[in-house]
Amino acid sequence: MEAFQLLSSGGVKFNKTKYEKDVRLFTKNKLTTKKRSLSNPSPDEIPAELDFFKYARNSTGKRKHIDSSSDRPRDKKRRFDEDKDDTDQETEGPEPQGTEKPQMKHKVTSRGNNIPEAIETFDHLRNEHQIPSQLLQNLPKNGYNHPTSIQSHAIPIILGSRDLAAISPTGTGKTLSYLFPIMTALQAPISSMKGEVGFGVRALVIAPTRELAHQIHNECLKLVQGRKWRTILFSKATASTLADKNVRDKVDIIISTPLRLVASLRAETFDLRNVRHLVLDEADRLLDAEFLSQVQEIVAACTHPNIQKAVFSATLPAGAEKIAMEMLRDPIRVVVGLKDTPLPLIQQSLTYVADDQSKLPSLLTSFAKPYNPPVLVFTSTQPRASSLAEELTLNGIQNVDCLHAGMTKKERDDAVSRMRQGQSWILISTEVMARGMDFKGVREVINYDFPTSVQSYIHRIGRTGRAGQEGKAVTFFTDEDAPFLKSIANVILQSGQTMPDWIIKLPKPSKMKRKAMGKVKRPEMVNNARKIGRQDAIRKRDMIAGSKRREAKQAAEKKQKSPMMDADNSS
């Protein structure tokens, strides 16, 4: 591994400046709207409700439509609560974007009671809210000049102390949509509040991976510049620091992965009694079977009566949405674009590689040609990621890096920072990197191994095409992957692109067959692969047994369900 790292860190230096210009989020006004997909001649083949571009073209479609915000002056001081009745409202808002150039328009659908008006600029918030001036100044300083769709809708909702389920595509600025209003709601660091707001952390953000938690924390730090906020990235080290009550009581915001926090809760070295804002980022991941009981434990520990909860994700399958909605109180649900649909500006393609052995040659061929670094490559397992990285390096490919959860924290941190600095040209990774990670230069995602769900697919390819940039996503498929091909093809179709006829005409696989396919083991590429994560397997097994027990217990004492919102548009 050391040798490999030496190899991969040597060689030609990557030209960072090449990317700097398009690295900034939201600064650009050059949102490219000349997407090939607009010239895509196939809208007639797309079911009406899936035709994203109909809205984008501003033709009359269904009730929901996109209009240009500049055409329609809006009443900026409209009250939040004009409409007092209790029925669900459907509101549709335009994307309040800049006016210089035609921009990507997203359809936004909000549902819930008394939905606050979307904002058009960050400044407009001052009409209704006390925004700490330092916070407002930090926005443009960090490239946030104009709110994205999700930001303009979510910010007033969170500021209105409402629970929120927000679904917005990858790379559309979800992090700021909760960090900014939460900091506004907190008003000032707790250390300056002299006990008026109780003691202990007031805002908590949960994310499924360390890397994502880290990234969110970095965003946080950008926003708090200039004031003495204490924002903490929960880790072993910080957790022990926080065992001191004097330190603990002066913390404002905590970002954590679930299990880390649960460990501290169980050890009673930490409590969440003062938490008034709870965010689940990548909510569907956090609510899936493996995380659910931990998340429930965290939610249960947040005992403050006025707690506000928000869930964010780019995908929210019906099952996860149901759980989320049961957790929320009188929630507002905001969907930007179409649920479970990737961004149209990612150019997606499927590449047939007969079998597993044929993947490596195919990949080598594509890297033998000039390509646009950095490229993110996804594999299905940790050993496959390690050995593929090794294999590429052995084949003379420069600056290949590897990142999976079997590596040490330091190795992982290093891999991320090399990627951020542009030193990695190719990063081979597992699902750890699939969600939320914002590597701004990523031009291309390659699914070396077929994703195991449409959600996984959407999140993986969403590592490119961020903040209005174009991106490319290639997915290898073998004969074994065939049964799942159609579901991915549907996703591609839904995002406005064409598919070869034969894929569209693929029969829907029977449940039996899918089950059978699932049992087929992917051959391990274990030529000289390093076995990582074996020792973890034992611990993991014990852990799963433990959480199973807890689940059973919880199921037994499960209370009656609250009325839930219906889930739509999920497959």
Add this chain to the structure above:
DNA sequence: AAAAAAC
């Protein structure tokens, strides 16, 4: 439907 992720 399944591997990876969380300490």
